[in-house]
Every structure is written in C-alpha cells, then in structure tokens.
Amino acid sequence: MGDRYTDQLVLVLGGTGKTGRRVVEQLRVRGVPTRVGSRAHDPAFDWADQTTWDGVLRDVKSVYVSFYPDLAAPGAVEAVQTFANKAVAHGVRHLVLLSGRGEQEAQLCEQVIQAAGVDWTVVRASWFNQNFSEGMMRETVLSGEVALPVGDMGEPFVDADDIAAVAVAALTEAGHAGQLYEVTGPRLLTFAKAMQEISRFSGRTVRFMTISAEQYASLLREYGVPQEEIAQLIYLFTEVLDGRNAHLTDGVQRALGRPPRDFADFARVAAAAGAWNR
Numbered sequence: 001m002g003d004r005y006t007d008q009l010v011l012v013l014g015g016t017g018k019t020g021r022r023v024v025e026q027l028r029v030r031g032v033p034t035r036v037g038s039r040a041h042d043p044a045f046d047w048a049d050q051t052t053w054d055g056v057l058r059d060v061k062s063v064y065v066s067f068y069p070d071l072a073a074p075g076a077v078e079a080v081q082t083f084a085n086k087a088v089a090h091g092v093r094h095l096v097l098l099s100g101r102g103e104q105e106a107q108l109c110e111q112v113i114q115a116a117g118v119d120w121t122v123v124r125a126s127w128f129n130q131n132f133s134e135g136m137m138r139e140t141v142l143s144g145e146v147a148l149p150v151g152d153m154g155e156p157f158v159d160a161d162d163i164a165a166v167a168v169a170a171l172t173e174a175g176h177a178g179q180l181y182e183v184t185g186p187r188l189l190t191f192a193k194a195m196q197e198i199s200r201f202s203g204r205t206v207r208f209m210t211i212s213a214e215q216y217a218s219l220l221r222e223y224g225v226p227q228e229e230i231a232q233l234i235y236l237f238t239e240v241l242d243g244r245n246a247h248l249t250d251g252v253q254r255a256l257g258r259p260p261r262d263f264a265d266f267a268r269v270a271a272a273a274g275a276w277n278r
Contacts, residue, residue: 009059010171013037013045014066018130019098022164023064032172035060047079057090062171065113066098070232071106080109084116094119094177096170098163101126101182102244119177121170123163126245129266130160132198133275136223141206141276146195149213153243154188159261166255181251185260188246197264201271213238
C-alpha cells in the first residue's frame with residue numbers, strides 16, 4: 001500500500017499511554033510529523049477539558065483517538081462526538097479510533113467516528129499483553145500472585161506493538177479508510193496459562209487465582225485506586241472478560257500482511273528487558 005499524508009501532521013491522543021506511546025514512536029521512525037496529545041505536553045490535551053482541544057487540533061490532518069479512561073465510561077460517547085465534530089471543523093481528514101472488543105458502549109463510539117464525514121478506521125482490541133508488564137498489573141505480577149475476578153475462559157491477548165502498527169498503517173498508508181480491524185493474538189490463553197508463560201521466561205513463580213468481584217474491588221481500594229476506576233475495572237472483568245471474546249480474528253493479518261505476535265514472544269522479550277525485575 002502506498003504512503004498517504006506522511007508529510008502532514010498527525011495528532012496522537014493518549015500519546016503517553018500503552019498504545020499511544022508506541023504509535024508516536026513508530027510514526028517518528030517513519031519521519032511523520034507527530035503531535036503528542038496529553039496533559040503533560042505543549043499544547044496540552046485533556047479529555048476532561050474541552051478548552052484544550054482546539055489547540056492540539058491546529059494544522060492536524062489525521063488523529064489517533066484513544067479515549068481515557070475507557071470508551072465504556074459515562075460520557076464517553078458524547079465526548080468522542082464533540083471531539084470528532086471539532087476535528088472535522090479544523091480540517092482533519094482521517095480519524096483512527098482505538099475501540100474495545102466486546103464493549104457495546106465502545107461500538108457506539110465507533111458509530112460516531114464512522115458518521116463524522118471524513119475517512120475513518122477502527123482498531124478494535126481487547127486485553128493487551130503489556131497490561132502484565134506495565135502499570136498497576138506489573139506490581140501484581142511481581143508480588144507472585146495475580147488475583148482477578150475471571151475464570152478459565154481463553155482470551156486472545158493482543159500485543160500493544162501490533163495495535164500500534166495497525167494504527168500507524170492506517171494513519172500513513174492508503175487502503176485502510178473504511179476498515180474495521182478487530183485485532184487479537186494468534187491463540188487463546190487463560191490468565192493462568194499466561195502467568196505460566198511469564199513464570200517460564202522471567203524465572204519467577206507467578207500464580208493465578210480467581211476471586212470474586214467484591215474481593216477484587218476491596219483489593220483495589222487497598223491500593224488506593226479511585227472508585228470510578230474500580231467501577232471500570234469491575235465492568236471489564238465481569239462483563240467483557242466473560243468469554244465473549246474467546247475467538248480469534250484476522251485483523252492484524254489483514255492490516256499488516258503478517259501474523260500477530262504471540263504471547264510467548266512478548267513474555268520472552270519483556271523478561272529479557274527486565275520488565276519483571278525489581
């Protein structure tokens with residue numbers, strides 16, 4: 001597929017997050033002018049403060065839309081609708097949305113992007129491999145016991161580098177407009193099996209235990225997690241991770257012409273890089 005808009009400014013919302021940071025890195029490797037949309041950058045961007053939106057959209061032609069905290073959060077559909085309207089008014093030509101697999105609310109946001117009147121691409125993903133190596137979950141892995149309110153259903157854990165690569169292809173190459181890429185890894189794993197693979201490559205024993213949603217909420221409160229985030233996490237584990245995503249899709253292959261990265265490859269590389277070292 002040929003290059004498209006590679007000399008025009010791309011805005012990456014959530015540009016310091018798990019996928020956004022990788023989108024920024026890959027765009028810059030390609031030499032694409034890139035603006036990071038986050039509260040820490042200048043101009044700043046904050047989903048909760050609409051007065052910051054016009055500044056980051058100035059001169060932008062394409063946007064990677066990653067919503068915080070989650071597309072299932074109250075008010076997300078309205079926020080995405082308002083942002084899409086502003087983006088189009090500023091002359092944005094292409095919106096690439098990171099969406100949630102198996103989330104009905106996320107699909108309402110997809111419809112907003114699809115109806116915005118410009119080119120669109122949707123990248124629909126579920127649980128990231130890197131949730132185990134970055135952020136709060138990393139500390140849980142380091143403790144040696146991961147306790148979550150999920151059973152023994154398989155999940156198609158997907159690599160954040162693959163998600164970013166699909167998004168970057170959509171932002172820079174022809175042929176991705178109007179495409180919905182549902183992305184997964186190449187196989188289903190239970191959380192217990194995922195911990196076994198992390199144990200194998202990290203050299204530390206990590207066990208998995210199923211607990212109730214109430215027990216998990218109590219643990220999160222002990223960690224000091226805000227109640228709003230607790231509600232989102234409980235929704236994720238009890239609704240989205242209920243087995244509804246226990247099937248594989250070909251989104252990575254269709255978008256990139258190659259198979260997705262396997263969880264074992266992720267665990268091996270992450271362990272070698274010290275992801276689970278104290």
